[in-house]
Amino acid sequence: MSESKRKRSWAEPFKIKMVELVHMTSREEREAAIKEAGYNTFLLKSKDVYIDLLTDSGTSAMSDRQWAGMMTGDEAYAGSVNFYNLERAIQKYYGYKYIVPTHQGRAAEHIISQLMIQPGDVIPGNMYFTTTKLHQELAGGTFVDVIIDEAHDPVNEHPFKGNIDLEKLEKVIKQHGADKIPYVCVATAVNMAGGQPISLANLKAVRKLTQTHGIAIIHDMTRVAENAYFIKEREEGYADKSVAEIVKEICSLTDGATMSAKKDALVNIGGFLAVNDEKLFDLARNMVVIYEGLHTYGGMAGRDMEALAIGISESVDGDHIRARVGQVAYLGEKLIEAGIPIVKPIGSHGVFLDAKKFLPHLSQEVFPAQTLAAEIYLDSGVRTMERGVVSAGRNRETGEHNYPKLELVRLTIPRRVYTQAHMDVIAESVEEVYLNRDKISGLKMVYEPEYLRFFQARFEKL
Numbered sequence: 001m002s003e004s005k006r007k008r009s010w011a012e013p014f015k016i017k018m019v020e021l022v023h024m025t026s027r028e029e030r031e032a033a034i035k036e037a038g039y040n041t042f043l044l045k046s047k048d049v050y051i052d053l054l055t056d057s058g059t060s061a062m063s064d065r066q067w068a069g070m071m072t073g074d075e076a077y078a079g080s081v082n083f084y085n086l087e088r089a090i091q092k093y094y095g096y097k098y099i100v101p102t103h104q105g106r107a108a109e110h111i112i113s114q115l116m117i118q119p120g121d122v123i124p125g126n127m128y129f130t131t132t133k134l135h136q137e138l139a140g141g142t143f144v145d146v147i148i149d150e151a152h153d154p155v156n157e158h159p160f161k162g163n164i165d166l167e168k169l170e171k172v173i174k175q176h177g178a179d180k181i182p183y184v185c186v187a188t189a190v191n192m193a194g195g196q197p198i199s200l201a202n203l204k205a206v207r208k209l210t211q212t213h214g215i216a217i218i219h220d221m222t223r224v225a226e227n228a229y230f231i232k233e234r235e236e237g238y239a240d241k242s243v244a245e246i247v248k249e250i251c252s253l254t255d256g257a258t259m260s261a262k263k264d265a266l267v268n269i270g271g272f273l274a275v276n277d278e279k280l281f282d283l284a285r286n287m288v289v290i291y292e293g294l295h296t297y298g299g300m301a302g303r304d305m306e307a308l309a310i311g312i313s314e315s316v317d318g319d320h321i322r323a324r325v326g327q328v329a330y331l332g333e334k335l336i337e338a339g340i341p342i343v344k345p346i347g348s349h350g351v352f353l354d355a356k357k358f359l360p361h362l363s364q365e366v367f368p369a370q371t372l373a374a375e376i377y378l379d380s381g382v383r384t385m386e387r388g389v390v391s392a393g394r395n396r397e398t399g400e401h402n403y404p405k406l407e408l409v410r411l412t413i414p415r416r417v418y419t420q421a422h423m424d425v426i427a428e429s430v431e432e433v434y435l436n437r438d439k440i441s442g443l444k445m446v447y448e449p450e451y452l453r454f455f456q457a458r459f460e461k462l
């Protein structure tokens with residue numbers, strides 16, 4: 001093989017300046033900790049965790065430039081310098097005209113839902129997200145899923161499982177009428193589908209269809225840079241465009257956006273609402289002062305807005321995003337090589353284990369994904385999270401468990417936090433549990449909260 005054809009690895013476009021020491025635990029300590037946590041990884045104390053893959057939300061490592069930016073925080077109540085820096089960054093990298101800062105993504109969802117949705121309205125979207133859907137419902141609307149069917153199939157390798165099914169969307173418009181649809185909610189790198197991207201061709205087609213009906217598009221842009229990277233890699237005509245250019249093109253096809261800056265944008269807290277319509281902006285600016293704070297800080301301190309402005313510029317850098325998605329793919333490919341059943345294609349922000357296939361001898365009544373998450377913690381101190389029957393809750397009418405098609409364990413990778421050796425340790429641990437899978441028995445639930453039970457439910461070993 002010629003030199004130029006040899007595989008070239010991704011690597012981090014940074015070096016490490018400061019480290020945070022973590023606690024290495026013994027098997028005995030982990031046995032005591034997980035028992036005390038009722039075999040629920042949400043109830044573990046972070047000090048007992050070695051590698052924390054619970055979520056990628058607010059868990060990123062900030063750069064030295066961001067930390068330096070924190071020191072330039074202008075904590076004026078009104079008109080902070082950092083607000084204008086943030087406004088400029090959003091206009092420059094995303095292209096939206098007007099911005100309203102908020103403390104995190106769900107606050108932006110609250111404002112846009114209250115302003116645009118009337119009782120009885122219908123909001124189509126490419127798979128629901130928990131807080132997004134809830135705010136749409138609280139405003140009197142109903143969410144309708146119009147994502148392509150492939151998104152619900154864990155082994156289908158469609159390259160753009162975040163795409164919208166145009167026929168489904170057209171049907172919703174016909175059935176309810178365009179005047180009942182305030183906007184289509186388009187998410188990039190769809191979280192609940194496992195971090196799966198939407199293509200620009202699909203987004204353009206959605207734009208064309210909605211424009212003929214006078215329907216707006218609101219963009220859940222939480223992971224827009226990760227989506228843009230997949231477009232560069234997979235979509236025809238985009239290989240030579242930069243991630244930053246693709247991000248801007250995505251945003252240009254939408255009318256506004258809600259952002260949880262705790263994901264893509266590399267900060268520990270923050271978010272915003274962005275719109276292009278001046279009247280809507282006026283209304284949003286008026287509303288933010290009720291729920292969040294003055295329109296030039298929303299829910300954020302000046303220093304947080306500065307860190308976010310810098311984080312946005314770093315997040316659309318091609319080398320950064322290649323390493324970020326590359327690290328997730330590195331872990332996923334290692335697991336595939338070891339024969340571990342995972343959701344495919346590998347997503348942008350994490351790897352999802354298929355617990356039904358991993359533990360085929362356990363029925364959903366004994367919580368295979370919950371069991372698997374506890375076993376991985378026991379083996380190595382790696383904290384993952386259940387996305388299966390526990391998360392799905394109970395049917396309101398019958399009181400029975402909902403049995404979802406997907407019974408998954410999510411390994412979510414924080415940005416710029418862990419090394420390749422950490423990825424190896426994670427893969428080795430999952431493999432070890434897989435080799436001993438026959439000996440694993442399930443769990444029984446001994447405490448069940450009424451709402452969002454996965455956070456606080458407690459279990460015992462069978």
Ligand SMILES: *Cc1c(COP(=O)(O)O)cnc(C)c1O
Nearest residue numbers: 104105106129131191222260262
């Ligand atoms: C995290 C997230 C949100 C909500 O944002 P918060 O900052 O947690 O309030 C909305 N949409 C998606 C896709 C998310 O991942």
